[in-house]
Each structure stands twice: as C-alpha cells, then as structure tokens.
Amino acid sequence: MTTPLLSVRDLRTHIPTPRGLVRAVEGVSFDLERGRTLGLVGESGSGKSMLVRSLIGITPARAERSGEIRMDGEDLLRLSRAGLRRYLGRRVAMVFQDPMTSLNPVVRIGRQLTEGPVRHLGMNRRRAEERALELLRQVGIPEPERRLRQYPHQLSGGMRQRVMIAIALACEPELLIADEATTALDVTVQKQILDLLSHLQRERGMAMIMVSHDLGVVAGRTDEVAVMYGGRLVEQATTTALFDAPRHRYTRALLDAIPRMDHPRGTPLRTIEGSPPDLTRTGPGCPFAPRCAARVDACVTTEPQLVREDGGHTHACLVPVGGPRRTATAVRGAGT
Numbered sequence: 001m002t003t004p005l006l007s008v009r010d011l012r013t014h015i016p017t018p019r020g021l022v023r024a025v026e027g028v029s030f031d032l033e034r035g036r037t038l039g040l041v042g043e044s045g046s047g048k049s050m051l052v053r054s055l056i057g058i059t060p061a062r063a064e065r066s067g068e069i070r071m072d073g074e075d076l077l078r079l080s081r082a083g084l085r086r087y088l089g090r091r092v093a094m095v096f097q098d099p100m101t102s103l104n105p106v107v108r109i110g111r112q113l114t115e116g117p118v119r120h121l122g123m124n125r126r127r128a129e130e131r132a133l134e135l136l137r138q139v140g141i142p143e144p145e146r147r148l149r150q151y152p153h154q155l156s157g158g159m160r161q162r163v164m165i166a167i168a169l170a171c172e173p174e175l176l177i178a179d180e181a182t183t184a185l186d187v188t189v190q191k192q193i194l195d196l197l198s199h200l201q202r203e204r205g206m207a208m209i210m211v212s213h214d215l216g217v218v219a220g221r222t223d224e225v226a227v228m229y230g231g232r233l234v235e236q237a238t239t240t241a242l243f244d245a246p247r248h249r250y251t252r253a254l255l256d257a258i259p260r261m262d263h264p265r266g267t268p269l270r271t272i273e274g275s276p277p278d279l280t281r282t283g284p285g286c287p288f289a290p291r292c293a294a295r296v297d298a299c300v301t302t303e304p305q306l307v308r309e310d311g312g313h314t315h316a317c318l319v320p321v322g323g324p325r326r327t328a329t330a331v332r333g334a335g336t
C-alpha cells in the first residue's frame with residue numbers, strides 16, 4: 001500500500017473557554033489518498049471547521065491539538081506554527097465561506113494573486129502576473145486584465161469566490177480544502193462554483209476536502225463522505241455506499257431530512273428533533289443517543305467505537321441501520 005497524502009489518527013482539538021473545555025474535535029481518524037475528494041458533512045457546530053483548521057494549524061490560540069496528522073508521512077503536529085506555514089504554504093490551500101474576510105480589501109486582486117507564487121514558488125512579478133491572468137481565465141472570470149487592477153469590493157460575491165479559488169490554486173496545491181465555500185452564495189452561483197471546483201480538482205489531480213452542512217452539496221461531487229457529529233467522525237464510506245446504505249443512525253436521519261424531488265408536493269420535510277450536542281459535555285454514551293429513535297440502553301452507557309466493515313465502510317453505531325455485521329473490525333487509533 002502507498003502512503004496516503006493525508007493520514008489523521010485520533011486527532012483532538014480542545015478549546016478552553018469560560019463555559020468549559022470545548023471538545024471541538026474528539027478522536028478523529030481518517031486517510032485521504034492523492035487526487036481523491038472527501039466530503040465532510042454535519043450540522044452546524046459539529047466541528048467541521050475546527051477539524052479542517054486543525055489540519056493546517058489555524059485554530060484559536062488557546063486551542064490544544066493532540067494525535068497525529070501526517071502529510072506524506074511527515075508529522076505536522078511536531079512542526080511549529082511558522083514551520084507548518086512554510087511546509088504547507090504551497091501544498092495545501094483553503095477556500096472559506098466568506099471571501100470578504102479572507103481577501104484583503106485594500107489590495108488589488110492582481111497583487112493578491114501574485115503574492116503566493118512570488119513567495120512560495122520564487123516567480124518574478126512579471127511571470128506571476130501572466131499566471132494570475134491565466135488563473136482568472138481558468139476560474140471563469142471575464143475581462144481578467146481589468147479585474148487584476150480592481151479591488152475586492154468591485155466584484156460580486158460569486159466573482160470574489162472565483163478569485164479566492166484562483167488564489168488557492170496559484171501555488172498548485174496537492175490538497176484543496178473548501179470550507180462551506182458556496183454557502184453564502186445564491187443557488188445558481190453556488191452550483192457554478194461547486195462544478196468549477198470539481199472540474200479543477202479533476203483536471204489538476206488535486207485531493208480535495210469539501211466541507212458542507214448540506215449533504216446535497218457533496219452528493220455526486222465527492223469520492224467519499226465523512227459524517228461528523230459532536231466533534232467525532234461517526235461514519236465514512238464511498239459516496240455511493242453512504243447514500244445507498246448508510247449505517248449510522250445520524251446519517252440516516254440526515255438523509256431523511258433532504259427534500260426529494262420524487263416526493264409528492266406537500267410532503268413535510270423531516271428535520272432531526274432535539275438539539276445538537278453540547279461539546280463541553282463529557283460522559284459515557286453515544287453523542288447522538290439523546291436524539292436517536294433506535295437508541296438502546298447500551299447507547300447511553302457505552303461510547304461506540306469506530307469499526308470498519310467490508311469495502312472500507314466505517315461507522316460508530318451500536319445499532320447500525322440494517323443490523324450489525326460479524327466482519328466488522330475496530331479501526332486502529334480511532335476513539336479512546
């Protein structure tokens with residue numbers, strides 16, 4: 001077996017706050033192969049952003065990370081923040097929900113696009129500008145020459161997000177992380193940007209982590225999907241397996257909450273009852289147990305461990321949809 005591009009084992013990110021220790025990421029393990037796309041889904045507050053931020057070391061200053069994050073075998077948790085930025089600067093890029101907070105409002109688009117290649121790839125400014133034009137064309141921005149001289153506020157939301165993607169691609173990253181990259185955009189623009197991301201990912205053979213609170217966004221655009229609940233990965237499988245035969249009760253509930261075109265008009269949209277877990281809570285049991293209709297006594301007293309079934313499908317549910325399988329084995333380094 002080859003080394004995965006990214007290999008995460010038992011990652012924890014805990015943030016001390018006045019209301020207690022927030023266990024935003026709690027024992028997360030997964031692998032990502034080169035050129036593959038992983039969808040990361042879960043309700044708002046489940047720890048998706050904290051997980052991807054933990055990978056590249058941009059967590060709040062007080063946050064403590066433990067576990068293992070390996071990129072090409074190198075343990076990223078052993079690097080200092082500065083060392084990490086140097087190491088990841090050109091290899092991993094991230095696109096956030098709100099481009100206005102990550103674009104510098106007083107710097108022209110052109111300058112923001114050339115900064116990375118000049119710093120990380122040692123390009124001279126002329127060459128970097130030619131590349132900037134090329135990148136703007138690739139992300140579908142009309143009149144790129146004019147755009148280079150403009151400031152972020154002169155662009156629409158969708159155009160700004162395209163610029164962010166161009167900046168992210170400028171150093172030819174091996175891994176692109178898109179955290180709710182289209183959530184702030186209207187539906188039509190959202191689809192265009194998601195399709196653009198998928199197209200660029202395939203064309204460049206980049207690995208990608210696509211983060212969304214919306215399962216519909218990752219369906220059809222990812223190879224695998226990981227489902228996060230209460231700071232934990234509770235299920236991971238190929239996208240087809242996850243949609244066709246989810247094993248975890250929470251995933252089932254998420255799928256049931258998606259509006260479907262083939263349902264008769266007026267079918268009420270199911271939502272998941274109860275509130276998301278409090279991440280300061282400790283104690284035994286499955287974090288989803290309080291909201292789970294299939295809960296048995298053991299769910300309240302025992303924390304389910306992540307197990308791997310045939311085909312690499314993993315889940316942490318004591319009463320999986322479709323019943324337990326005898327072939328399931330514990331995932332190394334997952335949980336406690």
Ligand SMILES: Nc1ncnc2c1ncn2[C@@H]1O[C@H](COP(=O)(O)OP(=O)(O)O)[C@@H](O)[C@H]1O
Pocket residue numbers: 015017022024042043044045046047048049050051060279
């Ligand atoms: N800067 C912070 N300080 C303390 N807690 C935070 C901070 N940012 C996020 N959190 C908490 O971490 C948890 C996970 O948040 P987040 O990763 O943003 O969730 P998601 O991206 O899935 O919506 C939440 O309980 C949130 O309140």
Ligand SMILES: [Mg+2]
Pocket residue numbers: 048049050179180
């Ligand atoms: Mg988030």
